[in-house]
Amino acid sequence: MLMKFKDVREKGFRERIKLSNAIKLGEISFEIHPLERINITNNTINKRILRENIYSQRDIPPFDRSAVDGYAVKAENTYAASENSPVRLKIIEEIQIGQIANNAISDNAAIQIPTGGVVPKGANSIIMVEDTSRISDTELLIFDKVHPNRNISKKGEDYLKNKLLFKPNYKLRSVDRSILLASGITEINVTKKLNIGIIILGDELIEPWIFLEPGKIPEVNSISLFDLCMNEGWNPKIIGIFNDNYEIITQTIKESIKKYDIIFVSGSTSVGKKDFIPIILNDLGNIIFHGVAMRPGSPVLCAKLSNKIIFGLPGFPTACIIAFLFIIRPILNYYSGFNPNDDLIKIPAKISRNVGSKLGTIDFLRVKLTKDTNDHYLAVPIQISGSGRLSNITESDGIIRIYENSEGLKEGDNVLVELYPF
Amino acid sequence: MLMKFKDVREKGFRERIKLSNAIKLGEISFEIHPLERINITNNTINKRILRENIYSQRDIPPFDRSAVDGYAVKAENTYAASENSPVRLKIIEEIQIGQIANNAISDNAAIQIPTGGVVPKGANSIIMVEDTSRISDTELLIFDKVHPNRNISKKGEDYLKNKLLFKPNYKLRSVDRSILLASGITEINVTKKLNIGIIILGDELIEPWIFLEPGKIPEVNSISLFDLCMNEGWNPKIIGIFNDNYEIITQTIKESIKKYDIIFVSGSTSVGKKDFIPIILNDLGNIIFHGVAMRPGSPVLCAKLSNKIIFGLPGFPTACIIAFLFIIRPILNYYSGFNPNDDLIKIPAKISRNVGSKLGTIDFLRVKLTKDTNDHYLAVPIQISGSGRLSNITESDGIIRIYENSEGLKEGDNVLVELYPF
The missing domain is CATH 3.90.105.10 (Molybdopterin biosynthesis moea protein, domain 2)
Structure with a gap:
């Protein structure tokens, strides 16, 4: 064949690297973000x-506290008490919450104490108000015994x-x-919070609230990326939508890396004639990886520019979200000092039908989580391909990874559903 | 026994209602919040x-789009193509992203098209650039056949x-x-976002960043409730910490219900001498329920005042959080029009040891989720009781419900861990 490997763009695609290697490269290429x-x-x-x-x-707690409303006592004074033969104690004080008792508990004495009150000196147990009956201001009948340390939250417990x-x-x-x-x-x-600038490229893209001329596409990757970053607790800012123009893109990236820790560029990362991003990033800095053996999301790119990080993301909306979640998120979690860098909730389930998969590529199968007749989790596949279909993200709860060495899954196979973090 | 049922406070506690009934009462007592x-x-x-x-x-998509960088063709013109015997097509136009082709595809013609480009009239398939070789400005060799509709994202797909x-x-x-x-x-x-005012009661409580005098407790329920509400997407505001004074509390509640949709009052909901909240709410409005057969969190209260909702929450920090998560949250989800009102993630696991439980009470056992040697989820109990121990919330991932009719769980029992929503 002719004209292959003609430039850095196609090179990226002839050598799609394994996802786990891409993440590892991303992790080791940057210093952990400052605190x-x-x-x-x-x-x-x-x-x-x-x-x-x-x-x-x-x-x-900073002191021994009563866990109930009741009376502070010496436990040994209560051992003879029962429903039919109550023991009589003398009420020597009543303390309020936040107050220290003036008296210590002596034999056959009781101090009334509220929940959370400071246990008086000499007391080793609290009898609940329900197990007592007050017969006068100073006399208490108790109808049950209490063991030492009963109903006390010990200091420092x-x-x-x-x-x-x-x-x-x-x-x-x-x-x-x-x-x-x-x-x-x-x-x-x-x-420190990651400051992330979002740049969108594509001559066909317009803001989604504008009338759609023929050939134009409503641009929503900026919205998805903004919301995904907010969800991670990062500081995203949408820089704008730009045309596929070499000079404009170069200038925009040069200005943006002065202001942001990280730049996301959506679109223009593939091998199309106007996909300038790999060329520009190769000129301005170093490409860490470009093209990952995953579906969807393969045209993803990571580069280093003056110690800042640039990610190129696919223009197709689903591919963009999957690339964010499963390459960029773990790399930026690691970069943020979070270890382990994966905190997605994983739910064991059975898959509801056969799904084929391509050897050598990791597939992210979007699935809806339901229950089978035995009340066990069932993962219902929505889609593997269709990297442009946003609805399969909104209709699914998470993904199943079908690894590079697998040709697919059979109905009933045990799978692990990774729930979306949003 | 003497002096029982003497006021509305103790009444609440003699008749602890079942959690599911409390939630049902909470659901039916209020109109759904406006939109x-x-x-x-x-x-x-x-x-x-x-x-x-x-x-x-x-x-x-709003039109048929190319899913790849390549050439728009009539599929039937490619059927004779193979690696060793390429077919030659005439390139009649090159379109850019966002542009409409001037020409329609005729037999043996090709139009170069980028990923996302508008598929030209007459074309029914796109051949990937990787399967072609361009031998001049107007001549293309194709090395593989393509089926109709290949590499096209159909309008509306x-x-x-x-x-x-x-x-x-x-x-x-x-x-x-x-x-x-x-x-x-x-x-x-x-x-509409729920506006929630948070009132904290307790003579023993001080702001946690202030020097702790003897008998005083650092107050953090306002912080927990604020953060829990923020996590739900509600609008919380901390009104303040107040002493257990009947007049002050009454006045604060009367003023607060003018400003907020919902009031949370933490502390003073039990049966202690100074626990005024049940009395005040009974005077000002209607108590929907008070005292729930759950552990921790039982001294929880729900009242209706001028069509506003008031929740009384336990003063102990863990009980306060559990009451928020498992009574108040489902009621307010329902009140917000969210149906089903329970969206906690539930993970099947085995429990790592025996745990006893009280009949007639639903227990919320805090657990840490780990993996056993077979990589299956194992729920490691942290605590059932200890309603004051905040550390058992921060050390756990979620809870297991031990229902009213159960005396406990045995090591190895299958359980469902409900993950905290924060």
Whole structure:
């Protein structure tokens, strides 16, 4: 054949690399993103990547607390009590929540205490109000015995001061903020938010809310990528839609890498005549990989420019989303210091029908998760190919990987459904 | 026994209702929250509840598109082609992306077309550039045959105009915005965001970043509830921490129900002497339920005040979170028009050890999800009780329900782990 390998674009495609190798290359090509110290008193920490060990600054609870509304007692004074033969105790004090008792518990004494109250000195147990009857201001009948330490939350039983609460490289959940603050922590070191600029290329593309002229396509990859980045807790910005013009694209990329940590370029990454991105990135920096043996999403590209990261994503909407989720997301999770870099929920299921697959390529089969008659999870295939069909993303719950060495799946095969993170 | 059932507070506790009945009561006691029309061009739609049928306004793709870089041909002109005996076609035009061809395809003609290009009239197939060799500006050799409709994305193959894309009562995902915009939709009817005011009660509570005096407890339920609400896509606001004072609480609630759709009150919902909330809510409105047979989280309360909803939540941090997740969340999902109101991910697993449970109460056992030696999911119990221990939320991935009729689980039992939604 003639005219093959004529330029860097086609070269990328003749040598599609294995997905796992692409991710590995992406991981080792960049320094982990720097960290920043953030105040957590007024800011959510959801999905921030922790970059330090966190030790509690306090015992929680900070003192022995009553777990019930009742009476603080010496347990040994209650052993004779029963429903028919109550024991009589003397109420020597009534404490409120947040107050310290003035008296210690002596033999056959009781101090009334609310849930959460500080256990008085000398008491080793709390009897619930339901198991007592107050016969006067100072006299209490108790109808059941209590064992020592009953209904007491011991000081530090949740966790002690200096306990290691969280380790580095952990992706924080929103609720973790409560325990951090309760522990006396107000500032933490986390990875700086990734600033991501989104560039869309394509002469055929127009904003989707504009009247569609013949031959034009509503552009929504910028929207998908923006929303996917927001979902990861990153800072995305849509730079704009640009024509497939070498000079304009070069200029836009040069300006954008000054402002953003990472640039996403959707479209123009294939081998078409006007697919300039591989040429421009090869001129300006180093291409880490271009063309991955996956379906959909193969025309994906990763390059390094002045220590910034550029990803080229397919123009087809589904391919763009799959490339984001299964190549770019793990690389950027790793780059953010998150380890392990894969946190998708995986659900064991059986597949509902046969699906063929191409050897040598990893296929991302979009599936809907339902239940079979035995209430077991059933993965119903939506589509493998059709990289332009956005509806198969919105109609599915996740994907099944059909690996490079497999020719497909048979009805009833056990599979692992990876749920979308959005 | 004396002095039992003396007021509305203890009444609530003598008759703990079943969780499923509490949720049902919560669902039927309030009108579904009103909807609003929102513009989606610049706003995320993540977790908004759709309140209308959405039909596509366009065919997507809007025309027959090439799925590859190649040449538009009549398939029947290629049937004689092979690697060793290529067929020669005449290149009559080269079209760019976004352009309409000037010519129709005649016999033995080819028009060069990029991925995504408009398929010219007369063409019924696209041959990939990899299977061709261009020998001059106007001459092409093709080395393989193509079948009709090969490498063409047909107009409307993703979806046709007027196709029903989404139904009401669906919880939108962030990526659904792309398909809505691509379909020509810019405004949708969704449930108004819930405005939720958070009131914290307790004389012992202080803000967690303040020095802890003896007997004081760092207050973090406001933080947990705020973050949990944010995670649901609601609009929470922390109103403040208040002392257990009847007049102050009454006044605060009266003012708050003017400003918010829903009020959360944490603390003061039990049967302690100063637990005013049941009394105040009974005076001001109607108590829907108070006291649920669940562990942790039993002192939860739901009331109706001037058509607004008030939830009383336990003061203990874990109980507060569990009550939010498994009573309040389903009721407010239903109130938001989301149907089904439960969208937690459920993972089948085996439990790693025996766990006892109380008959008549539904237990929420916090578990960590790991894998056993066969790579199957194993649910490792963290805790059932310990409603004050926040660390058992942060250390777990979700819960197992141990239902009212069960005395516990045995090691190896099949269980369903419900993953936290945060």
